[in-house]
Amino acid sequence: MITDRIAVDIKVPNQTRYLCLIGHIGENIARTLRHFGGDREKLAYDLNLVLTEAMANAIQHANEGDPTKEVHIEISIAEQRLIIKVFDFGQGFDVDQYIEPRPPLDEHGRGVYIIHTIMDKISYLPTDNGHVLEMVKNLQN
Amino acid sequence: MNLQIEDKGAAVLMEVQEERLDAHNSGDLKNQMLKLFEDGKTNLVVDLQAVRFVDSSGLGALVSGFKNASSRNGSLKLAGLQLQVKSMFELTRLHRVFEIFTDSSEALASFQQ
Numbered sequence: 001m002i003t004d005r006i007a008v009d010i011k012v013p014n015q016t017r018y019l020c021l022i023g024h025i026g027e028n029i030a031r032t033l034r035h036f037g038g039d040r041e042k043l044a045y046d047l048n049l050v051l052t053e054a055m056a057n058a059i060q061h062a063n064e065g066d067p068t069k070e071v072h073i074e075i076s077i078a079e080q081r082l083i084i085k086v087f088d089f090g091q092g093f094d095v096d097q098y099i100e101p102r103p104p105l106d107e108h109g110r111g112v113y114i115i116h117t118i119m120d121k122i123s124y125l126p127t128d129n130g131h132v133l134e135m136v137k138n139l140q141n
Numbered sequence: 142m143n144l145q146i147e148d149k150g151a152a153v154l155m156e157v158q159e160e161r162l163d164a165h166n167s168g169d170l171k172n173q174m175l176k177l178f179e180d181g182k183t184n185l186v187v188d189l190q191a192v193r194f195v196d197s198s199g200l201g202a203l204v205s206g207f208k209n210a211s212s213r214n215g216s217l218k219l220a221g222l223q224l225q226v227k228s229m230f231e232l233t234r235l236h237r238v239f240e241i242f243t244d245s246s247e248a249l250a251s252f253q254q
Binding site for chain 2: 017041048049056101102106107111113
């Protein structure tokens with residue numbers, strides 16, 4: 001069976017003005033897939049959301065808002081598996097602390113919970129010069 | 142942020158005229174709400190009809206406004222949520238916190254009862 005094989009590698013400055021660009025790339029990937037039998041518009045929204053949340057976390061928490069730093073994002077699809085990696089170049093943050101839902105009136109800390117509900121697997125690991133948030137979603141129905 | 146603000150008497154109507162409410166512009170919404178509270182306004186309707194996408198920081202700004210309005214014995218109500226925006230409120234269980242109306246005229250009318 002022929003499956004979609006896509007790899008996107010992008011680096012943007014550590015600034016929230018680029019969230020829209022990255023989110024739209026996620027949406028467009030969902031709409032472009034040739035072999036996806038599920039709700040395509042939901043997948044488009046979900047990929048926009050996951051990329052926006054992961055990148056905002058990298059900008060604000062890991063890279064501590066430093067506009068001279070970069071965020072590096074890899075999106076790949078092969079064998080019906082979508083893998084998103086968001087690399088930061090900072091001190092990182094404690095992902096496990098944010099996996100459970102927050103109390104409804106908390107103003108912050110929902111991003112990782114949202115990613116966790118959409119993706120099948122997430123991990124946050126150190127690299128040589130920062131961290132990588134790796135998120136995997138199975139696209140098969 | 143492109144935001145239209147109009148005092149409707151019983152409440153202030155805030156129309157968010159942006160496709161996205163995210164970590165890039167949610168701070169602006171939060172600040173505009175704070176300004177209204179400082180001016181003595183306590184009842185707000187936030188119309189999200191034009192908003193196609195909201196992230197956790199957009200939700201956080203609305204929660205901040207909700208708490209500020211409640212602490213002043215007022216209320217922040219939402220109107221015009223697109224389907225996928227509404228599912229974000231359900232995913233985070235915030236649909237149990239906010240009063241959500243189909244459109245802004247319904248939300249404004251609820252303040253006049």
